[in-house]
Amino acid sequence: MGYTENELAKDLENQEYKFGFVTNIESDKAPKGLNEDIIRFISAKKEEPEWLLEFRLKAFALWKEMTEPEWAHVHYEKPDFQDITYYSAPKQTKKYESWDDVDPEMKETMSKLGISMEEQQRLTGVAVDFVMDSVSVATSFKSKLAELGIIFCSFSEAVKEHPELVRKHMGTVVPMTDNFYAALNSAVFTDGSFCYIPSGVRCPMELSTYFRINEGGTGQFERTLVVADQGSYVSYLEGCTAPQRDENQLHAAVVELIALDNAEIKYSTVQNWYPGDKEGKGGVYNFVTKRGLCERNAKISWTQVETGSAVTWKYPSCILKGDNSIGEFYSVAVTNNYQQADTGTKMIHLGKNTKSTIISKGISAGKSQNSYRGLVQIHKNAENARNFSQCDSLLMTDECGAHTFPYIECKNSSAKIEHEATTSKIGEDQIFYCLQRGISEEKAISLIVNGYCKEVLNQLPMEFAVEAQKLLAISLEGSVG
Amino acid sequence: MITIKNLHASIDGKEILKGLNLEVPAGQVHAIMGPNGAGKSTLASVLAGREDYEVTEGSVDFDGVDLLELSTEDRAREGMFLAFQYPVEIPGVSNVNFLRTSLNEIREYRGEEAISAKDFMAMVREKSAIVELDAKLASRSVNEGFSGGEKKRNEIFQMAMLEPKLAILDETDSGLDIDALRIVANGVNKLRSEKNATIVITHYQRLLDYIVPDVVHVLYNGRIVKSGPKELALELEEKGYDWIKAEQEAI
Numbered sequence: 001m002g003y004t005e006n007e008l009a010k011d012l013e014n015q016e017y018k019f020g021f022v023t024n025i026e027s028d029k030a031p032k033g034l035n036e037d038i039i040r041f042i043s044a045k046k047e048e049p050e051w052l053l054e055f056r057l058k059a060f061a062l063w064k065e066m067t068e069p070e071w072a073h074v075h076y077e078k079p080d081f082q083d084i085t086y087y088s089a090p091k092q093t094k095k096y097e098s099w100d101d102v103d104p105e106m107k108e109t110m111s112k113l114g115i116s117m118e119e120q121q122r123l124t125g126v127a128v129d130f131v132m133d134s135v136s137v138a139t140s141f142k143s144k145l146a147e148l149g150i151i152f153c154s155f156s157e158a159v160k161e162h163p164e165l166v167r168k169h170m171g172t173v174v175p176m177t178d179n180f181y182a183a184l185n186s187a188v189f190t191d192g193s194f195c196y197i198p199s200g201v202r203c204p205m206e207l208s209t210y211f212r213i214n215e216g217g218t219g220q221f222e223r224t225l226v227v228a229d230q231g232s233y234v235s236y237l238e239g240c241t242a243p244q245r246d247e248n249q250l251h252a253a254v255v256e257l258i259a260l261d262n263a264e265i266k267y268s269t270v271q272n273w274y275p276g277d278k279e280g281k282g283g284v285y286n287f288v289t290k291r292g293l294c295e296r297n298a299k300i301s302w303t304q305v306e307t308g309s310a311v312t313w314k315y316p317s318c319i320l321k322g323d324n325s326i327g328e329f330y331s332v333a334v335t336n337n338y339q340q341a342d343t344g345t346k347m348i349h350l351g352k353n354t355k356s357t358i359i360s361k362g363i364s365a366g367k368s369q370n371s372y373r374g375l376v377q378i379h380k381n382a383e384n385a386r387n388f389s390q391c392d393s394l395l396m397t398d399e400c401g402a403h404t405f406p407y408i409e410c411k412n413s414s415a416k417i418e419h420e421a422t423t424s425k426i427g428e429d430q431i432f433y434c435l436q437r438g439i440s441e442e443k444a445i446s447l448i449v450n451g452y453c454k455e456v457l458n459q460l461p462m463e464f465a466v467e468a469q470k471l472l473a474i475s476l477e478g479s480v481g
Numbered sequence: 482m483i484t485i486k487n488l489h490a491s492i493d494g495k496e497i498l499k500g501l502n503l504e505v506p507a508g509q510v511h512a513i514m515g516p517n518g519a520g521k522s523t524l525a526s527v528l529a530g531r532e533d534y535e536v537t538e539g540s541v542d543f544d545g546v547d548l549l550e551l552s553t554e555d556r557a558r559e560g561m562f563l564a565f566q567y568p569v570e571i572p573g574v575s576n577v578n579f580l581r582t583s584l585n586e587i588r589e590y591r592g593e594e595a596i597s598a599k600d601f602m603a604m605v606r607e608k609s610a611i612v613e614l615d616a617k618l619a620s621r622s623v624n625e626g627f628s629g630g631e632k633k634r635n636e637i638f639q640m641a642m643l644e645p646k647l648a649i650l651d652e653t654d655s656g657l658d659i660d661a662l663r664i665v666a667n668g669v670n671k672l673r674s675e676k677n678a679t680i681v682i683t684h685y686q687r688l689l690d691y692i693v694p695d696v697v698h699v700l701y702n703g704r705i706v707k708s709g710p711k712e713l714a715l716e717l718e719e720k721g722y723d724w725i726k727a728e729q730e731a732i
Contacts, residue, residue: 427569429569430570432531432569433569434571435554436554436565437557437579437639438587439582440586447571451571451574452572452573453573
């Protein structure tokens with residue numbers, strides 16, 4: 001017969017995490033704990049220059065003075081920072097010359113993730129920089145990109161090969177003093193991605209990094225830096241999955257985007273880290289600082305589809321410094337069982353005629369809590385700034401929660417700010433209508449939810465959108481019947 | 482096509498259908514009229530399988546199948562179509578995507594292959610012409626931002642696409658101006674055949690000028706209390722329902 005919301009709730013609770021497996025590759029690990037010696041160990045392991053070690057030590061000194069923030073609408077047991085392994089590298093030391101040289105087990109992992117490299121290379125022309133536990137193991141399409149002067153490599157490689165670029169831009173958008181987790185990341189980050197698009201170059205393919213937390217108890221501290229020089233364009237994809245673990249794993253990444261005059265960066269994320277089991281045990285803590293800086297006429301667009309992690313605390317933001325610059329934020333956040341998400345964006349309007357758009361779609365199921373937190377700030381010199389925000393929440397059960405915390409600070413009277421918000425429950429009428437047309441409950445829910453998220457999914461590059469749709473379907477798939 | 486015997490149904494413990502009998506053979510159009518609250522829409526909902534209603538007694542044979550044993554979606558897949566009085570909006574889901582999903586689920590149930598995109602689009606063009614539906618509406622989100630008339634035409638368009646054995650039109654004429662009414666009725670008439678049957682639920686005789694029924698039934702207080710030829714509708718239009726009520730109370 002028909003499908004009630006309670007049944008839907010049950011289905012959602014019963015849905016198990018699909019990527020729970022562990023790759024057995026010997027790791028080269030640091031001992032647990034955090035102190036100056038560990039930081040020196042990491043830096044030495046990575047053969048870093050002196051300035052970077054100093055950067056780390058300074059961040060560590062600052063971090064020790066800071067306290068963990070508590071303002072987010074999430075509740076969790078605070079991580080014991082002395083019980084975390086801060087460095088873990090797969091034991092292979094050499095870089096692969098060809099795809100055939102890659103450890104078969106690692107390939108297996110990738111194919112379980114559905115990102116067979118051969119396939120990706122052949123079909124989509126996506127250059128993948130695959131990060132498995134801190135060290136990059138395979139990078140493709142590099143030579144093709146190099147012809148255009150595009151640099152796309154692991155962060156450690158960038159430190160070695162392009163120290164001047166890294167040193168110039170690192171920490172300029174997210175300073176180490178920014179927040180507790182940004183400071184921690186600045187002290188202990190192990191790897192990540194670096195991307196530089198030269199002036200006037202339009203990157204011909206989507207650049208993609210797959211992050212994956214693999215080692216139990218390993219905190220992952222990624223750092224990503226994307227610099228789009230004047231008049232350039234790049235679309236960057238970040239996808240993440242983590243294997244099933246009992247203890248909570250901490251992920252505190254920093255992502256910095258810099259769009260110089262007339263440049264455009266499109267940054268898309270699909271995140272499905274392990275959310276914990278249906279009792280709320282385990283799962284990833286995802287405390288990420290993502291921020292972009294727009295110079296004159298530049299544009300940064302963040303798109304995210306978030307279905308994973310036990311606790312998410314994430315606000316991809318734009319500093320609209322240059323006149324006529326544009327910031328966009330498109331987000332779908334799904335929470336289930338005991339997941340908690342506090343996510344949103346900050347749009348800081350500094351320049352004249354700056355524009356920002358925020359479209360946020362929250363879907364709460366089970367006993368989860370889903371919060372949108374956003375700040376639109378118009379500074380006094382930001383003449384004619386415009387913002388449009390739309391925050392929609394969809395509730396699947398009576399036990400979940402949706403919260404909206406929009407902050408607006410306006411210091412210029414010429415600004416135009418619009419905010420729209422809706423909260424709805426998935427409609428029995430909509431489901432009945434679908435059923436009466438012969439559509440099964442499962443497909444009906446998938447149709448309705450995908451329709452609800454369409455404005456955001458439309459922003460994703462094609463192949464990513466398909467993956468995101470599948471992910472939403474998996475998140476909402478149940479044992480109907 | 483459908484044989485309903487002694488059907489009792491209630492909602493929240495309140496009995497609405499109180500022993501309803503109705504038989505609609507293939508190739509015929511039957512109209513069901515009656516005053517407000519008689520149970521007309523309840524009948525449509527119960528037949529379609531809306532879960533809010535509980536069937537407490539009776540049987541429904543749908544072309545040889547025990548309808549009440551089937552889930553809502555299987556009733557649809559067996560060939561029952563309900564044109565909604567208030568068609569539901571599904572934001573972000575295009576009409577064509579919705580219909581293709583629907584059509585393929587029905588085909589799968591019948592062991593048929595999924596329809597190709599090319600054949601499907603050809604079918605959309607052919608069937609949308611029947612109700613003079615703008616092709617643009619086919620690619621818009623299901624019923625979102627449609628006018629009342631467009632929504633009703635969209636229902637008949639879906640009906641044309643799904644080619645049901647039994648179509649139930651629940652107050653399809655409500656909210657339609659005379660032109661839209663004519664278009665909708667023309668659509669329904671074009672879809673009439675010896676193999677299918679139609680139940681038209683309506684308040685007003687007006688629709689029956691365009692969709693001429695074989696039989697008119699009067700539903701009152703949860704039962705069919707009077708059946709007759711199409712002229713019965715005219716009589717109801719002229720005299721209202723009071724005489725039916727009086728007649729019933731006399732019994």
